[in-house]
Amino acid sequence: MKITYLGHSCFLVTTAKARLIIDPYLTGNPLAAAKADDIHVDYILCSHGHEDHTGDALAIAKRCHAQIVANYEIAEYFGAQGANTLGMNPGGAHVFPFGKVKLTLAHHSSSVNAGLNPIYLGNPCGLLLFADGKTVYHAGDTALFLDMQLIGKYPIDVAMVPIGDNFTMGPEDAAAALDLLKPKLAVPMHYNTWPPIAVDPQEFVEAAAVHDHTVRVLKPGEALEI
Numbered sequence: 728m729k730i731t732y733l734g735h736s737c738f739l740v741t742t743a744k745a746r747l748i749i750d751p752y753l754t755g756n757p758l759a760a761a762k763a764d765d766i767h768v769d770y771i772l773c774s775h776g777h778e779d780h781t782g783d784a785l786a787i788a789k790r791c792h793a794q795i796v797a798n799y800e801i802a803e804y805f806g807a808q809g810a811n812t813l814g815m816n817p818g819g820a821h822v823f824p825f826g827k828v829k830l831t832l833a834h835h836s837s838s839v840n841a842g843l844n845p846i847y848l849g850n851p852c853g854l855l856l857f858a859d860g861k862t863v864y865h866a867g868d869t870a871l872f873l874d875m876q877l878i879g880k881y882p883i884d885v886a887m888v889p890i891g892d893n894f895t896m897g898p899e900d901a902a903a904a905l906d907l908l909k910p911k912l913a914v915p916m917h918y919n920t921w922p923p924i925a926v927d928p929q930e931f932v933e934a935a936a937v938h939d940h941t942v943r944v945l946k947p948g949e950a951l952e953i
């Protein structure tokens with residue numbers, strides 16, 4: 728399995744049988760390592776409704792005839808705009824030709840068009856991806872929460888965790904999350920995209936090292952093979 732970081736919380740995951748993009752936000756993302764038009768995938772996974780996690784989902788879904796997999800409300804929202812979607816909800820898993828996706832809890836919010844008339848887009852989620860004998864956890868946007876210890880019962884090979892603070896966990900809480908998740912490797916995300924989430928990822932690396940957790944900081948465009 729190849730995991731390529733495209734900036735913010737967006738990852739391209741290439742499995743033996745399918746290409747997936749998680750939280751597609753390339754258009755308007757100052758750190759984007761790819762253009763939305765250059766993405767070719769079979770599935771689009773969205774952790775929650777915010778535009779910095781769903782911004783390019785509809786366009787990619789339509790151009791690639793890819794299926795959007797997300798919570799029920801996000802699936803209905805994009806389904807009503809002509810996309811092929813599969814709605815799920817936390818605790819639920821679905822088996823695909825490439826493997827299995829399970830939605831987990833996340834503590835955050837989920838809407839689009841925030842302002843006077845935000846559209847509610849269900850509960851925020853994390854994503855567990857089981858494919859090619861590997862387990863990947865993408866935490867979405869979330870606070871630290873104790874139920875992460877239940878997610879940690881899976882043998883997580885790679886955990887992508889937000890560290891940018893302000894909207895999500897900061898470096899200290901993200902390091903504490905690793906005590907609950909116990910991944911073989913952690914990759915930080917959701918930082919340095921804009922000033923409110925400016926964070927030195929070394930803070931996370933050092934906080935994680937105190938408890939012997941291994942972190943790999945990926946620059947946008949960098950990939951790892953597991």
Ligand code: NI
Pocket residue numbers: 775777835836868894
């Ligand atoms: Ni968010």
Ligand code: MN
Pocket residue numbers: 777779780868894917
């Ligand atoms: Mn976000």
